[in-house]
Amino acid sequence: MGRINLVLFSLLSCVSTFVTVHCEDPYLFFTWNVTYATLSPLGVPQQVILINGQFPGPKINCTSNNNIVVNVFNNLDEPFLFTWNGIQQRKNSWQEGTLGTTCPIPPGKNFTYHFQVKDQIGSFFYHATTALHHAAGAYGPIHVHSRDLIPVPFDRPEDEYDVLVGDWYTKGHSTLKRLLDSGRTLARADGVLINGKAGSTKGENEPTFTMIPGKTYRYRFCNVGMKNSINVRIQGHTMKLVEIEGSHTVQNVYDSLDVHLGQCYSVLVTANQEPKAYYLVASTRFTKTVLTSTATIRYSGSTGPASPELPKGPVGWAWSLNQFRPFRWNLTASAARPNPQGSYHYGQIRAWSLNQFRSFRWNLTASAARPNPQGSYHYGQINITRTIKLVNSAGKVDGKLRYAINGISHENTETPLKLAEYFGVADKIFKYDLLKDEPPTDTEQISIAPNVINATFRNFVEIIFENHEKSVQSWHLAGYAFFAVAIEPGKWTPDKRKNYNLLDAVSRNTIQVYPKSWAAIMTTLDNAGMWILRSMISERKYLGQQLYISVLSPARSLRDEYNIPDNDPLCGIVKDLPMPKPYTA
Template identity: 40%
Template sequence: MASAGHHRDLIAYATLMAIFVAGANAIDIFLEWNVTVDTTIKPVSLDQPVITINGMLPGPLINATTNDFVHVNVFNNMDEPLLFTWNGIEQRKNSWQDGVSGTNCPIQPGRNWTYVFQTKDQVGSFFYFPSINFHKAAGGFGPIRVNNRKVIAVPFPKPEAEFDLLIGDWFYDSYKSIRSEMAIKLMAFQGIPDIILMNGKGPYGHQIARAHESFNVTRGKTYRFRISNVGTALSLNFRIQNHRMVLIETEGSYTNRITLDSLDVHVGQSYSVLVTADQNEATYYIVAAPKLLNNTAFPGLVGVGLLCYSDSTTQITGPLTSGPDPFDLDFSVSQAKSIRWNMTTGAARPNPQGTFNVKNVTLSQNFILQSSEAEIMGVPRYVVNNVSYYTVDPPLKLADHFLNGSGVYQLDQFPVKSVNAEAAYGVSVVTGNHRGWIELVFKNSLDAMNSWHFDGYGFYVVGFGYGEWAPELRKTYNLLDPVVRSTVQVYPGGWTAVYSYLDNPGMWNLRSQLLKHWYLGQELYVRVHDDDSNRAKEQRPHDNLLRCGIVEADSLPPASAPSSSPRRTGQDID
């Protein structure tokens, strides 16, 4: 007769096998995108080029489940090279598919290329966008959902429906003319956008908006809004008239549920909120208003949509719903600090998020990164530690693989803890210690909000502050339940600190999410490498790898051939 312990072992084994099989049931999703510049899709009543995908702005939803494989065959029908990046999708062990200038050769006009990536160990709300040539200012963005596997409980009741809502600023000028203007006018170009769009549509009631966004709801039902700021420059305060929002998720992390009247969404960030239609049958304003701008001086620069109850027959009238003072940074910082990780729920894995905490980690690296602006040889640039990134050909990842980095970049020449005396260009590539904990301190010397994103990783947001950062300020960090996300805001004259565990080998982009800042050099690359050639460490490039520049030569080894690695050094902790 079998023992009770034996039965327990069998039950445990069966449970583990069920989880394994559920993970193994990942599917392949095949998408075909035709990307073009369209002049018939008009967010506003102006003739301007708009980048569309399959004739759509925003582009099609990528709707996946944890561990699915996504294949996106991109046909470039534009007159310029093109790349897409997947904002917040970690590309586990596969920076070959990251879609930025340091990892991929661009898709040339008239050509196509297929991205293949896995939503490995992720859930949540994300988005994609074109990453080079200032293309994001013309569209090309769209939503990504990564849903829970059935074996992982979602920590809130199933909503009646889910809505993707991409909010962001928009220029009236074409992206090509803005690129030229930045180069000609030096720092005189302020880059203040002209209008706020919701899902590619102009504000309700705006004189040149061709359409507005609206959502239909039924009284008594609850809805999930997945909100992403896909803009180029402006942080936005989001609110719905007479309705409160329950925050539940940000960029793949379930949060403690907090009830909000409004939510600050900074450039590049994504959130999920639950909204219950608990008001009278009517129509209500949905508002996205800029931070750090005088709404009186820029009255048209407010995004407006509508929440429409199904049985409402009345037209909406009256003033827009008000929000916090756009210059009240204390409100914004206080809200940011209140967004905490839900330590008791599962997410992509069955064990609680709180299993992965930072209370007792040992830091192996510390980067202090100061954002500012400068002129280099009379050219306007944005800089990190007084270095402005200079894009090279071929991409760094290809140079690393085929050429040992030789002749393309020098590892660890970027100052990770100090500011250069004079501003200069640099091909900024630094070592990230594989399987080490890194502390990134983002400092903002500008008078505008900034936000920073780390491809390939989520990071724990442990601290915000004003003024200078110093090591003793670590005592103020939240190490108990800091939220994990991939994009974080940095307040004017302030600093933000994050921790990240560098377990994802590859060449990863660390950048400002403000498009002008990124385009003009506010980025660097973190090379996380393990000398072990075991494919479990890092994937080899796919057979369809695009080559360009000096790695097009026939004499080079095939893409799957191993290569040696550049020297690597670590930076010590203060």
């Protein structure tokens, strides 16, 4: 819809009755046609999913509180769904687009998503959640800008660039799905894509970005891959971090950044070098064989080639925990010293290293949308009401590979869990709380079942992810922003809370867990609905490493949760049931 039509629609949405005026927030309308096509992202022809003929898909560019309406036409030969990674869907898990909340769109049919980016800003992306469609593309960027009246803690950049990075397989999505269904794991990826292309230092098939000398640009990095963490860096330039998944950050400067699966980072890059071309480099992390791709950044008006010598990426997972080490205190400068006097000889008292994760801090002085409930950014002063400890594991069930959380491997059901709950037939589809807050002693013993935990509305919960494996894990919680308060090696115990960042941890939606390590997050469960907590590693999610958190409002009120949309498709055992009595104000 054009800008004039959008404004007219917004004006018509305002209803005036005498002196009372109600005006809805602006609407943005999109129509997407989802189709197959044969492309060769890594030089091998394969089936790729396009959205309006594009790979990656079109950008959703919106402003905080906008209403987003996306009419999706499924022209594939199998059911399909999108999810909106990081968009909180306040009171509206009906629009989350997962198999636990929504019936998939049948082939040849359409479904209209309608959600509001309420009290959010930042960098996010959408992607497919059905089958292994994510391995065929079906993803794209989401920008949520601050409203004009809310100041941003950096000058408006000259331009913004999306950099969707991720690993890629030359085997098609159907072949990869058959491998997992047969009980096997996926091998290592075949390459890395940047915005759907695999670049090379020969300038072949390479994404390009242009910068005007002296100007500053915003690069929005998102890891949209399937299996691997990605390190990003720009030849000859530093990156000033300004935002992570909806939160303005303290503006530290980095030579490179690890972007784990599902994560998004915004950085500012200034064109302050010799006017020529430079390489943007993306390479896999924590892999025996490092896969690398490049894009070209060219200064406008220049003709000089980029140096073929690419900036080297970090080696080993310990680097990611220790990236902060290059930041050194100037011990020769005259200045006030911290107390106690002499503590700048700290190496003689206690040695410890900071890490990249710890260097990410929330910018508490920036004006921006804050997480709900208002005031929860004082999270360190809220009493924890529940601690849930989650341990990921892998094992065989009936000779086939499955992934689990606390010994439970999730199984999707024909009737979405949210629909079963709403129609009052949950007991016929699943049992609550098969997963316990404390993992069993033997997490290698795996059971397959729908995995749903019952949570109390507005409780403040602590979730611990404990990774006993040798690979990096990445976890995403839908419907919420959480405070990522700690990542440390070893096993978690309650006394580890003394190491939490309870002041300015970044509010975000995805967190990594390093090998043989743990991570802790905190959030208030104030968003009623059915919300997925999932591994962002595609094969792990597909083979069961996910769960749903049911957060029901005792009031059953529209103040807490919306009714099922009129256009919501019904499937499974609820298809022919009478509609429940709707919630009221």
